[in-house]
Amino acid sequence: MTLSVVFMGTPEFAVPSLAELLASGHQVLRVYTQPPRRAGRGKHLTKSPVHQFAEIMGLDVHTPESFRKPSVIDDLEALGADVACVVAYGQILPQRALEATKYGCLNLHASLLPRWRGAAPVQRAIMAGDAQTGVQIQQMEKGLDTGDILLSETVDIRADDTAGALFERLSGIGAGMWPRCLAALERGSLTPQPQVGEATYAHKIDKSEARIDWTKPATDLDCLIRGLSPFPGAWCEIDGKRVKVHLAKVEAASGAPGEVLDDALLIACGEDSLRLINVQPAGKSQMSAEDFARGADVAVGKLLI
Known part of the structure; x- marks a missing residue:
């Protein structure tokens, strides 16, 4: 069986996950991504990497400025999707959006939660001198990266890893976790695990x-x-x-x-x-x-x- 999926993501880090969901045969009903932003020396409006890839693949793309608008959530609910897969989307989803699909929203996060909740987990892990990090898929809830862990992979941080290199490695590992996670979700064999330990926060880089x-x-x-x-x-x-x-x-x-x-x-x-x-x-x-x-x-x- 395959699931009907809504994908939410924005940066290059999220593209391999969307590609893996398509390659594994799941039906991606719609892609949500951040609206085009002005970038580069010419300050031209530029579509996000996920937006560009989704268009190449012929997917339906929506770029709402905010999920706080009831009409945006109405449209999401109307899809009747099985699950929403979220990877670095860049918006806080209200409770109604989190419950808009059959199995809710699953989020791919690049750390070993509860360490490095928040916006910059890869950078903060390296900056803190951590020996290991990881990729986890969690059941989203209202709190920031506080949901139960559904699937986890631990990754060593190499002595010469830059944030760019580690991002690329974690992106590929995380993408490969989606087919396993959704297959277990269909079978009803996922066992949510509560986060254990002291939480730290990966604040945006100043x-x-x-x-x-x-x-x-x-x-x-x-x-x-x-x-x-x-x-x-x-x-x-x-x-x-x-x-x-x-x-x-x-x-x-x-x-x-x-x-x-x-x-x-x-x-x-x-x-x-x-x-x-x-x-x-x-x-x-x-x-x-x-x-x-x-x-x-x-x-x-x-x-x-």
């Missing part, structure tokens, strides 16, 4: 967090840099210009915080040092730190701020 403070330990800064790569990108100033650092490596060397220790961009921190590997000057593409150093004034002994 731009003020992105500036590199060289007085902090190198291991902390390494986590910050990887957790903010590729967006918004941790940064420092070199020659009065902002330079994002997308990848670095901890090395056992010392000096004054922010001091350039060699001509290959080894920078002293509050504890140990960071070897810059991949950087991005303002207005330019990412490049190796070695290439950047050739054309920049980063003499040994200089202090970065």
Whole structure:
């Protein structure tokens, strides 16, 4: 058997889940995604990645500004769908929307709940130096990521994982969980498990967090840099210009915080040092730190701020 599905999602992270639901034979009655937003240097209206993929697949796409409008929920209820599958949709669903399908709304979340409930679980896990994270499908309820867990996969966070790399890996793993989850849902064999442990919240990334403070330990800064790569990108100033650092490596060397220790961009921190590997000057593409150093004034002994 197959289920009739409503899919709700917006970013690139959600696209593999929608593709997997289609490939596994479920009937996707409608896709909900965020409305087109202005993006890029030209500030052109741009459809979300889910919107673009859904149109390619010939799916019915709706982009309501808010699910608070009764007419929007009326339309959802009228579909008579079996289940709603939600992946990083970007809207808070009211109780009536959560109950608008036979089995309610199931949400794919990229952490091991209750750790890192909220908007930025992948970034926060890396920034906190967590050794593991995961992907879980939960039964949605009114609280923020508080529902029972239906299916779970644990994933190791590698020492060189950036948020971008980890997002991509979790996206693929999560997509593969949907067919198993919906098959068990049809059989009535899902066993909801309440969340256990202390909740932590993955608040949205504030731009003020992105500036590199060289007085902090190198291991902390390494986590910050990887957790903010590729967006918004941790940064420092070199020659009065902002330079994002997308990848670095901890090395056992010392000096004054922010001091350039060699001509290959080894920078002293509050504890140990960071070897810059991949950087991005303002207005330019990412490049190796070695290439950047050739054309920049980063003499040994200089202090970065």
